Amino acid sequence: MLSIENRYAIDPMTARRFDSDELRKNFHVGGIFADGEIKLIYTHYDRMIVGGAVPAGGELVLDEVKHCGTASILDRREMVVVNIGAEGTVKAGETYAMAKGDMLYLGRGSGPVTFAGNGRFYILSAPAHKELPSRLVRIEDAARVDLGSQETSNERTIHQFVHPDVMESCQLVVGMTKLHNGSVWNTMPAHVHDRRMEAYLYIDLPEDQMAVHLMGEPTETRHLIVRNEEGAISPPWSIHSGAGSASYTFIWAMAGDNVNYKDVEMVGMGEIR
Incomplete structure (x- = not known):
């Protein structure tokens, strides 16, 4: 299951007038890690996407994201996946085994991304101007x-x-x-x-x-x-x-x-x- 929230950019003068609820609505990130789901926030700050994927022992595939305007999310983007949970795998062409604390860089054009195992995967993505090799960094x-x-x-x-x-x-x-x-x-x-x-x-x-x-x-x-x-x-x-x-x-x-x-x-x- 994939869900996407859209967050528009806020200027500093407007933010000065926000109460706690408005600040949280615009700037707080919460509830992005849910079993069996991929939950993304598409921001209008440098088009950054933040989100979470929790396969909970199964598999979750991240492919088309309507907000990106491409057939697959990485057609014009790069991505970093951080495992903050137990061991799991991420597949984008190659399959990468990830322990807690590992970060995986996926270059533009890497294709659909499959999350599996018991990891809790933090997702970060931004537009990319060229293709670069994917790399797992421990x-x-x-x-x-x-x-x-x-x-x-x-x-x-x-x-x-x-x-x-x-x-x-x-x-x-x-x-x-x-x-x-x-x-x-x-x-x-x-x-x-x-x-x-x-x-x-x-x-x-x-x-x-x-x-x-x-x-x-x-x-x-x-x-x-x-x-x-x-x-x-x-x-x-x-x-x-x-x-x-x-x-x-x-x-x-x-x-x-x-x-x-x-x-x-x-x-x-x-x-x-």
Whole structure:
């Protein structure tokens, strides 16, 4: 079963007037992992698609998505699949066995995508201008960056999977950040990157805990409460940061004009309000 939700882009002046329900309707990502279903959100931020596929021991095939305007979803797109569950397989021409934490890049023209086994598959897709080889990237193949400290409660390790330091993609850049024990803040100090949007997914968060995802303009911040396997769509004009009531992991993905991860505009701690 395939279901698709359409999300239009929101400008910062409009977002300033949103209450909690409107913020969640436009920016919150939740309920995308359902047994026996593929659930997608088609965003109008750089045409990014985010979603989930849970074959629950069976098979699910992702092929035509009407919003893309092509016979098959990857005819003019690239895709990254992240397994956040038990072992499973993804087939797109070749069959790839995926353990928890593995990321699979599928290049343009890879054909229909079949999800099988007991994995919980997080799906990210964006338009692609050329064909590139598909590649399975495991955590030991990712580039590693250690940031933060215990003193500021943001000691974390960034694993860059689909990233210029690891492999070539058209515009998708995807990685995973793990908070160390006792640390709760991610992406702090905050930044923005007006040339591309970002999507977050929070995982490994205990069921009785939560994270507060910060968004909005640096001087007009808003927040979303997110639980395990929930996240946020972050517009190019928005900061994207957060703090949890327990340590967690989050998957970040960007699409837009520049794949240079360091191409950001920092926001000073004294600027945020």
